[in-house]
Amino acid sequence: MLSRRIIPCLDVRDGKVVKGVRFRDHVVMGEIVELALRYRDEGADELVFYDITASPEGRSVDRAWVERVARAIDIPFCVAGGIRSADEARAVLHAGADKISVNSPALERPELIDELADAFGVQCVVVGIDSLRDADGEWRVRQYTGDPSKTQALARRTLDWMIEAQQRGAGEIVLNCMGSDGVRRGYDLTQLSVARAICQVPLIASGGAGAPEHFRDAFVEADVDGALAASVFHAGTIAIPALKRYLHGQGIAMRLPDQETTA
Amino acid sequence: MAVVLVDAGGTNIGSVRYALQRLGTDAALTADATAIRAADKVILPGVGAAGPGMARLRELGLIELLRSLTQPVLGVCLGMQLLCAHSEEGDTACLGLIPATVRRFVETSDRRVPHMGWNRLRRQREHPLLAGLGEDDYAYFVHSYAVPLGEWSLASTDYGEAFSAAVAHGNFHGMQFHPERSAAVGARLLRNFLEL
Numbered sequence: 001m002l003s004r005r006i007i008p009c010l011d012v013r014d015g016k017v018v019k020g021v022r023f024r025d026h027v028v029m030g031e032i033v034e035l036a037l038r039y040r041d042e043g044a045d046e047l048v049f050y051d052i053t054a055s056p057e058g059r060s061v062d063r064a065w066v067e068r069v070a071r072a073i074d075i076p077f078c079v080a081g082g083i084r085s086a087d088e089a090r091a092v093l094h095a096g097a098d099k100i101s102v103n104s105p106a107l108e109r110p111e112l113i114d115e116l117a118d119a120f121g122v123q124c125v126v127v128g129i130d131s132l133r134d135a136d137g138e139w140r141v142r143q144y145t146g147d148p149s150k151t152q153a154l155a156r157r158t159l160d161w162m163i164e165a166q167q168r169g170a171g172e173i174v175l176n177c178m179g180s181d182g183v184r185r186g187y188d189l190t191q192l193s194v195a196r197a198i199c200q201v202p203l204i205a206s207g208g209a210g211a212p213e214h215f216r217d218a219f220v221e222a223d224v225d226g227a228l229a230a231s232v233f234h235a236g237t238i239a240i241p242a243l244k245r246y247l248h249g250q251g252i253a254m255r256l257p258d259q260e261t262t263a
Numbered sequence: 264m265a266v267v268l269v270d271a272g273g274t275n276i277g278s279v280r281y282a283l284q285r286l287g288t289d290a291a292l293t294a295d296a297t298a299i300r301a302a303d304k305v306i307l308p309g310v311g312a313a314g315p316g317m318a319r320l321r322e323l324g325l326i327e328l329l330r331s332l333t334q335p336v337l338g339v340c341l342g343m344q345l346l347c348a349h350s351e352e353g354d355t356a357c358l359g360l361i362p363a364t365v366r367r368f369v370e371t372s373d374r375r376v377p378h379m380g381w382n383r384l385r386r387q388r389e390h391p392l393l394a395g396l397g398e399d400d401y402a403y404f405v406h407s408y409a410v411p412l413g414e415w416s417l418a419s420t421d422y423g424e425a426f427s428a429a430v431a432h433g434n435f436h437g438m439q440f441h442p443e444r445s446a447a448v449g450a451r452l453l454r455n456f457l458e459l
Contacts, residue, residue: 002422003381003401040446045381045403071281076403076444096277098405098444121311123377123405171377200370202379225380255381255401 003253004219005045005226006240007204008233010035011052012081015065018052019231029234032065033072039233040073042240043257047073048101048174048228050128051081053147063095070096078126084112086119093120101126101174104143107154107161110168117169122201127170131158131191132178139191142178158191159198166201173199174228176206184210184232192222204228212238212246219252266290266457267302269329271309271319271342275443279308279339282443286454294323303334304457309341313365313408314353316345329358335459336360336435343430343437344408352408360435363410363427374423377407384428384440384448387416392429392436394455400448402428402440409439 010017010032017029029035036047049069051062066079079092080101089100100120106112106127116125130142132153139158144150162173175195177188187205196203202225205218209229218227232238241257248254266283268276268290276292283290283306290306291298299305307329309316320326329336338346345357350365357365368376381401386393396418409426412419418429420439429452430437436456442449 001383002378003383005380067277070278071284074282074285074444074446074450076405076441094277096281098275098278098441123379123407172379200375201377202375225375256399 001253002225003045003255004224004247005204006043006215006244006254007046007048007226007228008039008044008240009048009050009206009228009230011050011230012065013051013053015062017234019234033068035234036069036073036077039240040075043244043255044075044240045255046075046226047077049077049079049081050101051079063091066092066095066097080126080128084109086115089116089120089124093124099124099126099172101128103128103130104145106165107141107143107156110164113165113168113170117171122169122171125170126172126174127165128174128176129158129161129165130176130178133191145178159194162195163198166199170201172202172204174204174206178207180208181206183208186210186214187218187222187227189217189221192218192224196223202226210237212243215243216247216250216252219247220250264288264304264457265302266304266306267299268292269299269305269307269325270294271307271316271323271325272311275340275441276308278441278443279306282450282453283457286450286457288457294325296325296328299325299328300332304459305329305332305334305336306456307336307338307342307345309339309345311341312352313341313344313350313355313357316341317355317357320345320358326358330360333434335456337456338435338437339443340406340439340441343439344410346430346435346437347410350408361410361415361430361432361437363413363415363430365408365410367408368422371423377405378409378422379405382420382422382440384418384420385425387412387419390417390431391459392431392452392455393417395451396448402438402442402445402448402452404428404440406439410437
C-alpha cells in the first residue's frame with residue numbers, strides 16, 4: 001500500500017533556508033544540506049526546496065545548491081523557484097532534482113506546464129498553487145507570493161486553475177492555502193476536500209500545520225497524498241519520527257523511520 | 264571493478280551516479296559501445312517515455328550491444344521497462360531481454376496515476392539482489408506503467424494490484440523503484456547489485 005508522505009519544505013533565500021510568517025519577515029533557519037540530511041535521517045519522505053525570491057526577482061533557481069543536495073541525500077526532492085522554460089527545468093533536473101515545481105511562471109504562461117510534461121513526463125512536473133479565499137467566498141490564485149510587495153491577486157479561481165493544470169500535464173499539485181499558512185492552526189480542510197474531489201493526480205496539502213492532529217485530519221478528512229510543513233519541523237515543535245509513529249497508530253499508511261535500519 | 268551508466272539521456276543519471284559514489288563506486292557515464300562491453304556491471308537508468316527511450320538507444324547504436332551483454336545489467340525505472348519485450352506506452356517494441364509486457368496503470372477512484380511515493384517491497388523469490396531486504400522495507404516509486412507479475416518477478420509491490428518491483432532474467436535485472444532515492448533500503452539493493 002502506498003504510504004502517505006510527510007514533506008518538510010525548505011524555503012531558500014540567498015543559499016540559506018528561511019521561514020517567514022504569512023510569507024513575510026523571513027528569518028534564517030539553517031544551511032541547506034545540513035537541514036536536508038537532518039530530515040532524511042528523521043524519516044522525511046521527500047523534501048521540497050522553494051527558491052522563494054527567484055520568481056519575484058525574475059531569475060531561475062541557483063543550480064549549485066541543487067547539485068550539493070543531490071550528492072548528499074538519498075530521498076526524492078523537488079525544486080521550485082522561477083523555472084520559466086524547459087531548458088531551465090532541464091538544468092535543475094540534470095543537477096539532480098527529481099521533480100520541478102512551477103507556480104508563478106505557469107500562471108504567466110500556462111503552456112509551460114505542457115512543455116515540461118512533454119519534455120520530462122508528468123511525473124516530474126509539480127504545479128504549486130497559492131490560494132486565498134476572497135471576500136466573496138471564492139478561492140482565488142495569488143502570484144509572486146515570495147515577495148509581499150509583488151504579490152498579486154488574480155481573477156483566476158483556484159479550482160479552475162487546478163483543473164487546467166491537470167489537463168496540461170501536472171503530475172502532482174501542491175495546494176498552499178495562504179489563509180492558514182504560518183499560523184499553525186491546521187490545514188484548510190474545507191478547501192483541500194473540495195480540491196481533492198477534482199484532483200486526479202497526487203495532492204499535497206500545504207499551509208497551517210501546527211500539531212500532529214493537523215496531519216491526521218489532512219490525510220483522513222481531505223484524503224491528501226502528502227502533507228507539507230516547514231516551521232514546525234525547522235523549529236523542532238514536531239519531530240518527524242514521533243509524528244510518523246502517531247499517524248501510523250491512527251491507521252494511516254506510513255513509512256516508519258525505524259524501517260530505515262536494514263542496510 | 265568497472266561500473267558504467269549508459270547515458271541514454273534520462274534525467275536521473277546524476278542521481279544514480281551520486282548514489283553509487285556514496286557506496287564508494289565511481290561509475291563512468293558513457294554511450295561508448297567498447298566501454299559498455301568491457302564493464303563489469305552495466306546500469307541503464309531512465310526517466311521519461313518508452314518510445315523516446317528506445318529511439319535514443321537506437322540513435323546511439325546500442326540496441327544490439329545491450330542485447331549481447333553477458334555481465335550483470337541493471338535497468339532502473341524506465342530502464343527496467345526498456346529491458347522488457349514490449350511497452351504499451353506508445354506501443355513500443357523494447358529490448359526483449361525480459362519476456363514481459365509493460366502495462367499502464369488503470370486509474371480508479373482510489374488509485375491515482377502516476378504511482379508516486381513510498382511503497383512496500385514484498386519478496387517473491389530468493390535472489391542475491393534482495394539480500395538483507397526486510398519485511399517492512401519501503402522504496403520510492405514514480406511511474407505510470409508497470410511490469411506485471413511473472414516468472415521474472417523477484418519482488419512485488421501492491422498498488423491496487425500487485426506488479427513487479429524488482430525483476431531478474433538471466434543476467435538482466437530491473438528495479439521499478441528508484442534505489443538512488445530510496446534511502447538506506449535503496450542503497451542496500453544497489454550495493455547488492457554491485458556485489459553480484
